[in-house]
Amino acid sequence: xxxxxxxxxxxxxxxxxxxxxxxxxxxxxxxxxxxxxxxxxxxxxxxxxxxxxxxxxxxxxxxxxxxxxxxxxxxxxxxxxxxxxxxxxxxxxxxxxxxxxxxxxxxxxxxxxxxxxxxxxxxxxxxxxxxxxxxxxxxxxxxxxxxxxxxxxxxxxxxxxxxxxxxxxxxxxxxxxxxxxxxxxxxxxxxxxxxxxxxxxxxxxxxxxxxxxxxxxxxxxxxxxxxxxxxxxxxxxxxxxxxxxxxxxxxxxxxxxxxxxxxxxxxxxxxxxxxxxxxxxxxxxxxxxxxxxxxxxxxxxxxxxxxxxxxxxxxxxxxxxxxxxxxxxxxxxxxxxxxxxxxxxxx
Ligand code: TRP
Numbered sequence: 141x142x143x144x145x146x147x148x149x150x151x152x153x154x155x156x157x158x159x160x161x162x163x164x165x166x167x168x169x170x171x172x173x174x175x176x177x178x179x180x181x182x183x184x185x186x187x188x189x190x191x192x193x194x195x196x197x198x199x200x201x202x203x204x205x206x207x208x209x210x211x212x213x214x215x216x217x218x219x220x221x222x223x224x225x226x227x228x229x230x231x232x233x234x235x236x237x238x239x240x241x242x243x244x245x246x247x248x249x250x251x252x253x254x255x256x257x258x259x260x261x262x263x264x265x266x267x268x269x270x271x272x273x274x275x276x277x278x279x280x281x282x283x284x285x286x287x288x289x290x291x292x293x294x295x296x297x298x299x300x301x302x303x304x305x306x307x308x309x310x311x312x313x314x315x316x317x318x319x320x321x322x323x324x325x326x327x328x329x330x331x332x333x334x335x336x337x338x339x340x341x342x343x344x345x346x347x348x349x350x351x352x353x354x355x356x357x358x359x360x361x362x363x364x365x366x367x368x369x370x371x372x373x374x375x376x377x378x379x380x381x382x383x384x385x386x387x388x389x390x391x392x393x394x395x396x397x398x399x400x401x402x403x404x405x406x407x408x409x410x411x412x413x414x415x416x417x418x419x420x421x422x423x424x425x426x427x428x429x430x431x432x433x434x435x436x437x438x439x440x441x442x443x444x445x446x447x448x449x450x451x452x453x454x455x456x457x458x459x460x461x462x463x464x465x466x467x468x469x470x471x472x473x474x475x476x477x478x479x480x481x482x483x484x485x486x487x
Contacts, residue, residue, distance in 0.1 A: 141318070143175060146286035148182030148225070151202035152192060155209040156349040157438075158342035161330040161392040162292040166323065168214040170290060179220040180284045180466060181210060183459070186225045186232070187276060190269040191260065207455050209352050212445035223462035225280065230470035234279035234477060239272065241308045242301070247271050252297045278302040282317045283470040290323040293331045313480035317473075329391035338367030338385050350434070352441050359438060363431045368423045375422040381413045386426050393433050402432040 147167060149155065155164065171179050183206050188199045203224060210222060225231060247253065253274060257266060277298050281289055282305075289299060299322040306317040325331055334340055335348025342349045350362050368386050372379035381387040387409075396408050406412040412429075415421040448455065478484045 141287065142177040142285070143288060144178045144180070144284055144286045144318075145170060145176050145288045145290065146180040146182065146281050146284045146320075147290050148184045148280065149206055150184045150188040151199055151206045152188050153202055153344045154205045154351045154353050156342055156344075156351045157389075157392075157434075158333040158349070159209075159292075160213065160352060161327075161333055162325060163290050164209070164213050164215075166290050166325060167220075170288075170323075171215060171219050176288070178284070180286065180469075181215055181220050181222045182225050182280060182466075183207060183223070184225045184280070187273050189226075190267065190273045191256075193267070193269070203459070204452055204455050205353075207459060208445050208448050211448055211455075211458075212352060212441045217458050217462065221462045221465050222459060223466040224459050227460075227463040228283070228467045228470050230467065230474040231276065231279045231283055233474055234283055234470075235272070235276045237477060237481065238275050238278055238305050238309070241305050241312075242275055244271075246301070246304075247274065250274055250297045250301060252294050274298050274301045275305070278305045281320045282306060283473045284466070285318045285473065286320050287318050288323055289320050293324060296322055296324075309477075309480075313477075316476055316480045327392060329388045333392060334385045334388055336362050336366045336385065338383075350438075352438065353445055354438070355442070356435055356439070359434055360431050363427050363434060366427060366430075368426070372416075372423065376419045378419040379416045379421070379423075381416055386423070386430050387413060387416070389430055390426075390433065393430075393437055398429075398433045398436070401436075403429045 145167070147163065149159065167179075167181065170176060183203050185199050185203055188202075189196070192199055207222060211217070215222060248271070253271065257270075262270070274297070278301065281302050289295070291299070299320060303319050306319045309317050332340065333342050335342045335346055336350065337346070337348040339346055339348055350359055354362070363386075366386055369380040369384045371377065390409055390412075394409050399406050399408060399412075403412070406415070412421070416426065475484065475487075479487065
């Protein structure tokens, strides 16, 4: 069997460091590992419209923003096919057939969708498009016969749903589709990076994000203002590193080389955490170190992004080409699906 990756993001804003450690960094590693036959990365504009249909300008503008973030992080259109969901019409057709294989009750039980419905207060005005986006996500994945889907933890219910639909399709119509598995970050701190304010999730609506496109000054200002351990009042007080976002960010970003370069009094993060926990290490010092680490990590990304941003037509052209390529592959799967479903009348 071939090793194929499909993954993507909704273009509803620029990507932040939660996206980076949760999935983007891993995608680039997987891309460069040479272990995959094909890699597809999708800008999920059609899915973004399911809860932003009143705001098409926002979705349109953020398509290039997300593509810039991808390229700046090291996704390479020579190695990965980067495309726009709405321009692969076959995905919509697959979605329609998959809808037969999932019940309303099952969709309503999907924990991620359930939480989003509650958070958005849809109640009875819940749009069908929104409720069924996990089915469309199954189409995204299966159209490319992807077996590997590098995503954040919140996407696990989508993958479970996709596997169920695949099993039910293959059971009814014969082995046609491939069951995908999610790939999550191994480092626990990367599963769900908290916001700079200590809230459980980094999210644009909470205003607690550090964006890949942030300037050096913005990054510094956000880090210096970060929530830490509220009970760590004096430097000599013992501090908590577990629910302390500054240490969670260090967990997600630091390596021993950073200690050599910026804080040689500790060999590694364990030593630094031990000092904070027994007391005697101040928040200011932690934040200054975190800032050095983040600046070193984000500067090359930001500089590449600034270069790429000068030629947006080239970004659109890259997406157009990628979408054309993706379309050919999805069309192939769609004809297999139609054949399996015995609706290939004119073949
Ligand atoms: N739901 C994903 C997100 O919110 C985006 C997405 C759409 C996706 N289709 C996908 C991710 C298929 C992985 C596979 O960011």
